[in-house]
Amino acid sequence: MFKGLAGFLGGISLAAMLGTSAHADLITIGLQESGVNGGAITTEASGSGSTNFVGPYGSFVFNSVNATDVVASGLPMLLTSNTLNFSSTSGGTLDVWVTAQGLSVPGAAVPLLSAFTVNGLVNSTVTENTFYNGTQISTFSTSSQTADFAALSGALNLSGPFSVTEEYVITSQAGGSANLTATISAVPEPATWAMLLVGFAGVGFMAYRGRSRSSLRLA
DSSP states (O other): OHHHHHHHHHTSOHHHHHSOOBOOSEEEEEEEETTSGGGOOEEEEEESSEEEEEEEETTEEEEEEEEEEEEETTEEEEEEEEEEEEEESSOEEEEEEEEEEEEBOTTOEEOEEEEEEEEEEEEEEEEEEEEETTEEEEEEEEOSSSEEEEEEOOOEEOSSOEEEEEEEEEEEEEEEEEEEEEEEEEOOOHHHHHHHHHHHHHHHHHHHHHHHHHHHHHO
């Protein structure tokens, strides 16, 4: 029964519980390093739904910086960003800005979950900051080779167009490298989960009664 319930829960999207989760109108990747482009944020890539940047920037080289808004495994990921196989040629400090704009979850006032994973970090430190409509809602810093961090915000109004941003502040020595992943997703309130579980229990009870009646008729 519990295995079936887990499978059922996995098959239900949060978008179905809270309304349709709209894809971002625009996802932008911006890079910023002192002395590059006058120190201003340089927009390296932008697109609707997903975008990607590959190549050198200042003292750094990226095999890939990508971002997308996806609905996967039943969870509406408002923003998933990856900084993969990053390396530093001469050392320095770089800001990487990944922003999704024009998002909406109609009728929803729920927290946002920001999750950050360091898959590999060499001769570098990284600070990850999460923003909702330009307001910072979480931060995490590490120099560990591997690390995991997750933060849950208070309830936020997701019903109107809003933006979410992941900022990576990376300081590296020459030869430094990093492999980072961050996600921002909408999370239902505990009361929502409670109502869902009550509903699932009711469905299970009705199914049980139906099987019992069938057994009595066969007897």
